[in-house]
Amino acid sequence: MRESxxxxxxxxxxxxxxxxxIILCLVxxxxxxxAGNAAGDRxxxxxxxxxxxxxxLQQYLLSLGYDIELAGxxxxxxxxxxxxxxxxxxxxxxxxxxxxxxxxxxxxxxTYTVRRGDTLWGIAREAGTNVETLRRLNGLKSDYIVxxxxxxxxxxxxxxVVGEAETAATEQKKTDAAKGGQTQAVAAEAAxxxxxxxxxxxxxxxxxxxxxxxxxAGETLTSIAREYGTTVAALLRVNQLPDPDKLKIGQELxxxxxxxxxxxxxxxxxxxWPVTGRISSGYxxxxxxxxxxxxxxxxxxxxxxxxxPVRAAAGGKVVKAGWMDGxxxxxxxxxxxxxxxxxxxxxxVVVEPGQYVRxxxxxxxxxxxxxxxxxxxxxxxxVRGDYDDPLRWLR
Numbered sequence: 001m002r003e004s005x006x007x008x009x010x011x012x013x014x015x016x017x018x019x020x021x022i023i024l025c026l027v028x029x030x031x032x033x034x035a036g037n038a039a040g041d042r043x044x045x046x047x048x049x050x051x052x053x054x055x056x057l058q059q060y061l062l063s064l065g066y067d068i069e070l071a072g073x074x075x076x077x078x079x080x081x082x083x084x085x086x087x088x089x090x091x092x093x094x095x096x097x098x099x100x101x102x103x104x105x106x107x108x109x110x111t112y113t114v115r116r117g118d119t120l121w122g123i124a125r126e127a128g129t130n131v132e133t134l135r136r137l138n139g140l141k142s143d144y145i146v147x148x149x150x151x152x153x154x155x156x157x158x159x160x161v162v163g164e165a166e167t168a169a170t171e172q173k174k175t176d177a178a179k180g181g182q183t184q185a186v187a188a189e190a191a192x193x194x195x196x197x198x199x200x201x202x203x204x205x206x207x208x209x210x211x212x213x214x215x216x217a218g219e220t221l222t223s224i225a226r227e228y229g230t231t232v233a234a235l236l237r238v239n240q241l242p243d244p245d246k247l248k249i250g251q252e253l254x255x256x257x258x259x260x261x262x263x264x265x266x267x268x269x270x271x272x273w274p275v276t277g278r279i280s281s282g283y284x285x286x287x288x289x290x291x292x293x294x295x296x297x298x299x300x301x302x303x304x305x306x307x308x309p310v311r312a313a314a315g316g317k318v319v320k321a322g323w324m325d326g327x328x329x330x331x332x333x334x335x336x337x338x339x340x341x342x343x344x345x346x347x348x349v350v351v352e353p354g355q356y357v358r359x360x361x362x363x364x365x366x367x368x369x370x371x372x373x374x375x376x377x378x379x380x381x382x383v384r385g386d387y388d389d390p391l392r393w394l395r
Contacts, residue, residue, distance in 0.1 A: 045097040049074040055139075057097055060105045061085060063137055063152045070139065107222050107232040114149040117269075117395045125267045127153045127229075153229060209356055211260035215251040228259045263315035263359050266335045271313040271393045272359055274343055275366060275377050277304040283389040290371045298387040299342065299380030306347055306375040310364040312357045313341045313379075313394070321349045321363075327378065328370025331363050338385075344378035345370050 043053045055072040062068050066081040079095045086093045089104050112123055120143045124131045131143060137152050145151070213224055221232045221244055234256040236244060247253075281289065281301040288295040312333055319340070320332035327344040331351060334340050347367025357363055368375045381390045 044099075045074055047074050047076075047079045047095060054078070057082075057105070059137060059139070059152055060109050062154075063109050064105075064155050070136070107225070108155065110153040110155055110229050110231055111226050112151050112153055112229045114145050114147055114151065116147050118145065118147075119143070119269060120145055122267050122270055123151065126262060126265050129154050155231065209260075211255045213253045213255055215247045215249055215253065217249050219247060221247065224253065228255055229262075230256050230259050234258075261336060264317075264336045266314050266337070266339045266341075266393065268392050269395050271341070271381070271390075271395060272311060273302075273394055274310050274313055274341075274379055275302050275304045275308050277302045277308075277376070279303075280374075280376055283391065289373045299344075299378050300390050301376045301378050303374065303376045304366050306365075306367050308366040308375075308377075309362045310343050310346060310366055310377055312359055312361050312363050315358045316341070316356070318351045318353055318355045318357060318363070321351050321353055321355075324370070326371040328372060329364065329367065330370075330378075333357065333363070338383070340382040342378070342380035342382065344380075345372045345376060347375075 045054055045057055050073045052072070054074045055070060057074075058068050058070050058072070058078060061078075061081045062070065064085070066085060068077055068081045082097055082101070083093050083095050085091075085105070086095075086101060091100055091104060112127065114123070120131050120134055120140075123145075124134050127134075133154055134140070134151060135143070137154060213228070215224070221235055225232050225235055232244075235253065238254045238256055241247075279300050280303040281297055283297055283300055286295055286297050287293070310331075314333075314335050316333040316335040318331060319334045320330065322329065324330040324344065327342075329346040329349050330342060330344040331346070331349050332340055332342050343364055345366070345368060346364035347369060349364040351357060351363045366375055366377050379390050381388050381393045
């Protein structure tokens with residue numbers, strides 16, 4: 001006879017307990033990896049951490065001028081840089097990169113989004129740095145960049161710290177004045193202060209008209225600063241904002257002088273063609289087409305139909321416009337760093353001396369005035385007093 005063994009049976013209560021335990025384990029497994037690591041969407045970093053977030057932190061600190069290595073490891077050097085950053089900007093000095101430290105970092109870093117025709121050399125020159133610094137800061141192994149790529153730009157750490165201190169001092173003045181019933185007087189004094197001159201702006205461009213931005217839905221000071229390759233601190237320096245955290249749709253913000261002047265910086269390969277046409281006479285020695293005498297052509301002739309719009313090759317200040325003898329009706333535009341562009345033999349000009357123009361703006365209409373054999377634009381580039389081959393400068 002087979003021996004009978006006691007069977008195993010589930011009671012309803014036991015079944016419910018088992019299911020509850022399974023669910024609890026699954027929830028713990030799902031939640032545990034992220035617990036304590038994030039404040040909002042930002043990962044909290046501390047000494048000993050490593051990975052891509054640590055590398056991003058190090059890139060931000062390096063772009064602001066802190067002495068740090070891009071190793072992706074949160075070691076003693078990174079800890080020291082974080083603590084110095086926190087002290088510089090009035091944060092709690094604990095060496096832990098939490099929400100407040102991330103927000104401050106992201107508000108200070110400057111970026112540039114690569115556009116069509118950009119080169120790393122040109123971006124470096126415009127940002128006042130060099131290619132090697134850009135490569136190191138952005139982890140680039142070559143000079144190859146693509147449209148839409150976002151690059152970190154180096155910043156002047158000292159100016160950012162000073163800017164923060166000035167902003168804090170201004171806010172304190174307003175608070176103290178309000179307590180003493182002097183709010184209006186302080187506001188008037190603040191409004192009369194001119195923004196500090198940028199070291200990158202030539203003296204002759206100090207009267208540059210302000211460039212402004214109209215706030216759109218969803219924009220913040222941080223997103224606007226990134227769009228124009230500047231910083232939140234710089235925007236606060238040139239705008240009197242009652243509440244920087246609450247921008248209004250349609251509100252007009254003044255952009256820093258260095259942003260307004262950026263389109264006036266010229267470097268090889270940066271200039272827009274003033275017209276599109278065939279080069280009928282190049283730069284260099286030739287026989288003059290009118291006199292037949294030996295001549296050195298200091299520009300290029302671009303053949304186009306009469307009346308073709310002639311556009312500024314870059315932003316700048318019109319220093320001459322009108323009749324220029326053998327050059328006919330011409331325009332001369334002064335750009336940054338002592339570089340000028342010339343546009344000659346036009347049928348008429350539509351700008352005046354002292355006027356600022358932007359890149360691509362119509363400044364004249366082509367013609368055949370002066371010593372000319374047919375309608376064209378004589379385009380020239382002068383670099384600190386000497387003419388250079390325009391083809392080196394055109395993109």
